[in-house]
Amino acid sequence: MASLALYNKQNTGKKRVSYFYHSEVGHHYYGPAHPMKPHRLKLAHHLILSYGLYQKMEVYRPHLASASEMTAFHSEDYISFLSRITPDNLRNFSTQMSKFNAGEFTDCPVFDNLFEFTQIYAGCSIDAAIKLNNSQSDIAINWSGGLHHAKKSEASGFCYVNDIVLAILELLKVHARVLYIDIDIHHGDGVEEAFYCTDRVMTASFHKYGDFFPGTGGIKDTGAREGTGFSVNVPLQAGMTDETYAQVFKPVMSKIMETFQPGAVVLQCGADSLTGDRLGCFNLSLNGHAECVQFMKSFDVPLLLLGGGGYTIRNVARCWAYETSVALGTPISNDIPYNDYFEYFSPCFKLHLTPTGQENLNTEESVDKVRTDILQQLQNLEGAPSVQFQEVPPAFMTTMEKGGDDGGKGDDFREGREVGGEVGSEMKRHEQDIGVD
Numbered sequence: 110m111a112s113l114a115l116y117n118k119q120n121t122g123k124k125r126v127s128y129f130y131h132s133e134v135g136h137h138y139y140g141p142a143h144p145m146k147p148h149r150l151k152l153a154h155h156l157i158l159s160y161g162l163y164q165k166m167e168v169y170r171p172h173l174a175s176a177s178e179m180t181a182f183h184s185e186d187y188i189s190f191l192s193r194i195t196p197d198n199l200r201n202f203s204t205q206m207s208k209f210n211a212g213e214f215t216d217c218p219v220f221d222n223l224f225e226f227t228q229i230y231a232g233c234s235i236d237a238a239i240k241l242n243n244s245q246s247d248i249a250i251n252w253s254g255g256l257h258h259a260k261k262s263e264a265s266g267f268c269y270v271n272d273i274v275l276a277i278l279e280l281l282k283v284h285a286r287v288l289y290i291d292i293d294i295h296h297g298d299g300v301e302e303a304f305y306c307t308d309r310v311m312t313a314s315f316h317k318y319g320d321f322f323p324g325t326g327g328i329k330d331t332g333a334r335e336g337t338g339f340s341v342n343v344p345l346q347a348g349m350t351d352e353t354y355a356q357v358f359k360p361v362m363s364k365i366m367e368t369f370q371p372g373a374v375v376l377q378c379g380a381d382s383l384t385g386d387r388l389g390c391f392n393l394s395l396n397g398h399a400e401c402v403q404f405m406k407s408f409d410v411p412l413l414l415l416g417g418g419g420y421t422i423r424n425v426a427r428c429w430a431y432e433t434s435v436a437l438g439t440p441i442s443n444d445i446p447y448n449d450y451f452e453y454f455s456p457c458f459k460l461h462l463t464p465t466g467q468e469n470l471n472t473e474e475s476v477d478k479v480r481t482d483i484l485q486q487l488q489n490l491e492g493a494p495s496v497q498f499q500e501v502p503p504a505f506m507t508t509m510e511k512g513g514d515d516g517g518k519g520d521d522f523r524e525g526r527e528v529g530g531e532v533g534s535e536m537k538r539h540e541q542d543i544g545v546d
């Protein structure tokens with residue numbers, strides 16, 4: 110019977126999907142001139158509702174992440190600052206605003222109920238990770254998460270609290286190895302930095318590289334210390350098409366799944382890599398973007414789907430509604446159903462996007478070179494003596510064993526990597542909080 114159940118599950122492509130959403134998240138406002146619009150989350154949610162997809166999945170309202178949950182990764186003084194600052198008391202915090210990169214001279218403004226906003230999206234990601242850890246879902250979704258630029262003690266690129274790092278730390282309580290994939294057009298620098306020195310998390314980021322925020326994510330940045338080879342960076346150019354993206358994404362991810370064998374996968378689905386994005390310069394259709402979701406789903410490993418960037422908000426809603434349907438294996442119509450935000454989808458009222466005639470600067474040769482270099486990096490991992498994938502001990506044991514050399518900062522890292530070096534000890538404290546060790 111067991112084998113029959115497995116057979117049916119694989120053939121129908123049906124997964125148990127849980128979806129995390131808080132009705133207040135879309136009411137937060139970065140300001141009139143700011144491109145990040147949490148309102149897009151309301152558009153996406155209502156589109157998902159109008160397609161009837163909520164009937165096929167478990168829908169949850171998250172708990173609000175506490176400050177102590179956030180300090181599993183972030184520093185206490187930074188979280189204390191985020192929890193206290195408001196537009197009305199700014200003048201008392203000028204030194205800290207500069208130190209933590211927040212306020213009017215940065216891209217991370219202080220707005221009303223900022224901390225509650227971070228509590229919502231981080232709470233969703235943590236709850237989603239717990240759902241996967243308990244084997245209660247095959248796929249968990251939080252479109253309000255994926256804020257990949259936030260650092261341990263610094264806001265960056267519209268991101269304050271790094272919900273992705275918090276979710277991965279949660280997954281590491283159960284899984285020996287976690288894979289992070291980032292298809293936002295920007296480099297997933299905050300997540301990469303957090304896990305740059307560990308072999309328990311592999312990060313793979315596909316992004317525009319060269320004269321583009323945040324400037325990191327070169328192909329030669331592959332990790333440090335025990336994490337050497339476990340950071341994968343795929344630098345790409347403007348005009349990226351569905352076809353070219355698949356030519357690099359699929360072989361790289363296949364090789365990663367084969368060599369790294371993660372117990373869980375986190376996929377950040379930033380929608381600023383779509384055609385027509387206000388800040389992006391790729392030319393992907395919904396199909397090309399969602400093909401990454403479909404492809405990772407096919408490996409039958411617990412999967413956490415997160416949002417991220419996305420600045421043409423009607424297309425963000427289209428993208429995440431469609432990717433919800435892909436996660437569910439439920440086809441949906443190309444005609445947008447009537448909903449509270451129907452007018453946003455004017456004039457065509459269609460779901461799918463048509464790429465433009467923009468030139469694709471990713472040539473056959475450039476993509477071939479990138480793919481070859483990365484496959485070689487992954488090939489080298491297989492021969493690395495420290496990598497014994499079949500014999501990785503449970504999470505808490507690994508953490509304890511590594512405790513002795515976590516604090517060393519003398520190694521020759523790239524500027525700023527010291528922060529990542531401390532994640533091991535942060536992780537240990539996180540686990541002590543719940544009494545694992």
Ligand SMILES: [Zn+2]
Binds near residue numbers: 293295
């Ligand atoms: Zn982005």
